[in-house]
């Protein structure tokens with residue numbers, strides 16, 4: 613292998629595999645050196661021209677080639693466009709899943725449906741809690757959304773902090789304060 617490539621500093625790579633400029637397929641990778649974390653694993657419901665297609669899921673070829681680097685999948689909230697593709701990918705990769713109680717409740721039911729329960733480690737995280745995953749540290753931050761128990765993520769990396777907002781809504785009259 614070329615010596616120059618090996619000695620190049622790793623740098624932080626943020627790789628969206630879906631969810632930009634489209635509705636659904638939300639999924640992003642954060643890669644630094646030998647560590648990758650994944651944020652969300654959503655599906656997209658087919659558009660009218662996708663005749664005969666039931667569901668659209670992200671292309672995970674990049675992840676598949678680097679499966680041994682994946683330290684965890686972090687879920688911002690329980691909407692289908694953020695968790696819906698999980699059963700399809702967990703048949704190939706099964707890193708621990710992190711999310712709030714309600715989000716993982718939806719995931720648990722989904723895994724049962726696909727006979728995948730017990731195969732994956734589901735770790736319930738409370739807002740303000742921090743999770744170490746490889747060189748990353750991920751803090752869950754409460755946000756308002758049209759589904760409860762949604763979070764943004766503060767992702768601490770060797771290059772600095774990245775805020776991943778998930779989906780959120782500015783609520784001017786929050787019933788819970």
Ligand SMILES: [Zn+2]
Nearest residue numbers: 689691757779
């Ligand atoms: Zn949402």
